[in-house]
Amino acid sequence: MQDGIFNNMHADLVGGFYDSGNNIKFSFPTAYTISLLSWSVIEYHEKYADIGELEHVKDIIKWGTDYLLKLFVSPSSTSAYSLILYSQVGNTDNETNCWQRPEDMSYERPIYMCNSKASDILGEIIAALSAASIVFKQENVYSGELIKAAEKLYDFTVKNDTGHEQGTYTEVSACGGEARKFYNSTGYIDELVWGGTWLFFATGNNSYLEYATERFEAAEDEEAISDTGIFYWNNKLTATAVLLTRLRFFRDLGYPYESAMGSSSNRTDQLMCSYLSDEIFKKTEGGLILQSRNNDEPLEYAATASFLSKLYSDYLDLLRRSGVSCGGDGFSLTTLRSFSMSQVNYILGDNPMKMSYMVGFGDKYPTRVHHRSASITWDDHHYSCAEGDRWLYSKEPNPNVLLGALVAGPDEFDKFSDERGKPWFTEPSIASNAGLVAALVALHEAPRKSSNSTAFNLGMDQMGIFDNIYLIT
Known part of the structure; x- marks a missing residue:
């Protein structure tokens, strides 16, 4: 509750989310999490409402955006290049040496600050605030506050004035040095394009669309080969292509965007084909797609692949298309949806281990999740760092069930070790859970009665995302 007060700093950084079973708050994946959750609500708010979860997910998003609004101090009128951005609260030294629930923390929590060179975080925050403003469009004051902040950040971030640098936050030690081993950023143009698209x-x-479409090719050039076709906290290009394809399908603005829209559409079709082909992304014997480097922590990527494939199949369904051809191959909507469902089914227990990787779901799920709060009993006793080790190394199940958490998942051979000391199997994260939430709501059955007569009862809001967009005349 004292986050933001450190040495001579007196910022208000209370709030936000701890991540990955640790007591650190990382700004980069927090913003990504809010962007993704907001997107899922924009598309499928009817489904959320039908199952009584709309206000719940909006509360989660607002908890995140309230925190994001605290993370930056805008440039002053006297210095066009001054910007303070808080990238992290807490450090790895304390996390490495102390297994302690947040209620018991008494050690110092350093604050990490960035300047204008943290273009990736800034772009992601722009995307999160912009997408969330659409979620809260019925709440004019708050939505307006989010848009105003996003536009101010955008104006500062994308300008090319002399003295203004762009780059990734992990290039600068004081900003992202501590985050490199957890959330190392390999590029920033994709976040700026993503942010511009949502704005x-x-x-x-x-x-904003002109900027996004003009810079899309540069983002492709910057994209790491190992990240091609993946949507996760470090790569937004794949998702941006899907968004631009959506725009082309349902609100085509024509000149001068045809080339970029066509390129995005082709890229999206190729993406869907890559999900269904074993030539680009391999699958385990049990059917889990492997997209990450070294095939580790695969469920986060499988979840977003499930979300995008179901979402795109719904777009095609709205267009009354039965499938798409890509080269000599192609896919049907049925095949694409089967793939999407297969990944979620795998996560929820249809796998060789017969284990649900969502904690608390099914008869068998991870019970030794790598998570401080879940692993330490709640008995009104204060446990020091030294005392916390007994919980870290205990072979007993966690005394607190971390309901709904998606763990990192099995290895490439479908094997899983339920051990608290092996986070590459048992660690959850807010980013991976956001992907699973999006996939689950996309795959959920549509409401029997839909208020959106143009959506063929798919449970989608086909045109709501375009409320602020008008055709050029």
């Missing part, structure tokens, strides 16, 4: 949807200002 366009939020405002209808074509200059």
Whole structure:
């Protein structure tokens, strides 16, 4: 509750989310989590409402955006290049040496600050605030606050004035040095394109779309080969292509965007084919797609692949298309949806281990999740760092069930070790859980009665995302 007060700093950084069973708050994956959750609500708010979860997920998003609004101090009028961005609260030294629930923390929590060079975090925050503003569009004051902050950040972040540098936050030790081993960023243009795209949807200002489409090719050039076709906290290009394809399908703005829209559409079709082909992404014997480097922690990537494939199949369904051809191959909507469902089914227990990787779901699930709060009993006793080790190394199940948490998952051979000391199997994260939430709501049955007569009862809001966009005349 004292986050933000450190040495001579007196910022208000209370709130936000701890991540990955640790007591550290990372700004980069927090913003990504809010972007992804907001997108799922924009598309499928009817489904959320039908199962009584709409206000719940909006509360989660607002908890995140309230924190994101605290993370930056805008440039002053006297210095066009001054910006303070808080990238992290807490450090790895304390996390490595102390297994302690957050209620018992008494050690110092350092604050990490960035300047304008943290273009990736800034782009992701722009995306999160913009997407969330659409979620809260019925709440004019709060939505307006989010848009105003996003536009101010955008104006500062994308300008090319002399003296203004762009780059990744993990290039600068004081900003992202501590985060490299957890959330090392390999590029920033994809976040700026992602942010510009969402800001366009939020405002209808074509200059943001112009920036996104003009920089899309540069983002492709920057993209690491190992990240091609993957949507996760470090790569937004795949998801941006899907968003631009959505725009082309349902609100085609014509000139001068045809080339970028066509390229995005082709890329999206190729993405869907890659999900279904073993030539690009291998699958385990049990059917889990392997997209990550070294095939580790695969469930986060499988979840977003499930979300995007189901979402795109719904787009095609709205267009009354039965499938798409890509090269000599192609896919049907049925095949694409089967793939999407297969990944979620695998996560929930249809796998060789017969284990649900969502904690608390099914008869068999991980019970020794790598998570401080879950692993330490709640008995009104304060446990020191030294005392916490007994819980870290205990072979007993966690005394507190971390309901709904998605763990990292099995290895490439479908094997899983339920051990607290092996986080590569048992560690959850907010980013991976956001992907699973999006996949689950996308795959959920549509409400029997839909208020959106144009969506063929798919449970989608086909046109709501375009409320602020007008055709050029």
